[in-house]
Amino acid sequence: MQPLILLTNDDGVSAEGLRALRKALEEVGEVVVVAPEGARNAVGHALTLHKPLRVRKVEERCFAVNGTPTDCVMLGVYKLLDRKPDLVFSGVNDGPNLGDDVTYSGTVAGAMEGMLLGVPSVAVSMAEESSYFDVAAEFSARLAECVLKNGMPEDTFLNVNVPPLPREEIRGVRITKLGRRIYRTAIVEKTDPRGKPYYWIGGQHPTWTGGEETDFAAVESGFISVSPLHLDLTNYDVLSQMAGWKLWPI
């Protein structure tokens, strides 16, 4: 039996990055797309609990959902696929998902959810908006084969960022840790046609810190970055440090 691959994204079912990834992964196994009907950027690991979800069959092995990437993976695994998938892929996102910012990302959340459901999962992003989706898609197919062969390390999913370069200019692959963002997005304040103020959150490129081993450094140097991530946010280093805090009785 061919491997079964569930594919989602947060740019929507018709996005170019998803089409390129679908095509490349079809060389590895049977691909079923379950993706948001439109763009769902920066939705984080959001679940739709307050309304019903609708599924539209776009074509054979391709479904559009009025929800988030997390909803799509959950519906795919529990309702739409006839067996548990062997892999979940999310992407290719048209823009970076690096460092602390992975917590905002719908693309990364799709892979988080896959892992929580017990499926080896990978998120793939272009480190800048770019037209080199084919390189990212081909690399993803290689990575898929590699995960199918080696297995995924326990409690781990992978976050991939591909530099916006033609294949021959890519210098290789680095296994990286997440870097730290140090510059914050600006908020624009304007006035609408009726004279009322509004705010709009901007999206400038962040600056970052954390050294050569980070995802930021890898893509800046022309390497594909692969970060093994988990969901245990516990900061173990400070557990004992806090033991002396006098918190009870109140």
Add this chain to the structure above:
Amino acid sequence: MQPLILLTNDDGVSAEGLRALRKALEEVGEVVVVAPEGARNAVGHALTLHKPLRVRKVEERCFAVNGTPTDCVMLGVYKLLDRKPDLVFSGVNDGPNLGDDVTYSGTVAGAMEGMLLGVPSVAVSMAEESSYFDVAAEFSARLAECVLKNGMPEDTFLNVNVPPLPREEIRGVRITKLGRRIYRTAIVEKTDPRGKPYYWIGGQHPTWTGGEETDFAAVESGFISVSPLHLDLTNYDVLSQMAGWKLWPI
């Protein structure tokens, strides 16, 4: 000068848990509420990038925003407060935010964003839907004083879950790590009045694993759980394990 505290939540500006927390924190400092106009549950660390944000002044030191808890913290810190707050609190959420599920939580995301903006931050939740918000609010005030006095450990925010008990039945406070969820939410499939199918994501209580030191274990045993969290999702244990994967050239 009094400490300045930015307060948000994901149940909306009029929620009972937020009102209780506001009242308790006003004993500690000046509190400014910047909260979603209505409920934003399970929105994760979502940012609103695709539309303008509107701010409505509800009353003195209380603003409603048509966005997520993350948007609220960003707007509060950058636009609405006249100086950088000394603390960010998010809550009291009417329901648990434990284990892996913290990544779905709008309440927890409010504190994540506070930390990313360099402010000591705390998320507070009732470990079951409950009417004992006052206990959680009073404990939060104690914790606020403690953080102002001791400082927050670097790169850390706190996730608090309070068991649904009257004060005299609470056994104390435990500093905990995140537990692991092992049971998944069910999806309900139904048919609408027009005969079309729809899906709705359920919300049963999860079962969990991870032992006595977890947040789940603490609240089940009647203790308030305080988990120090960070945002570095890197799974350092597997970085070297993946070094042998043959990923390039493709």
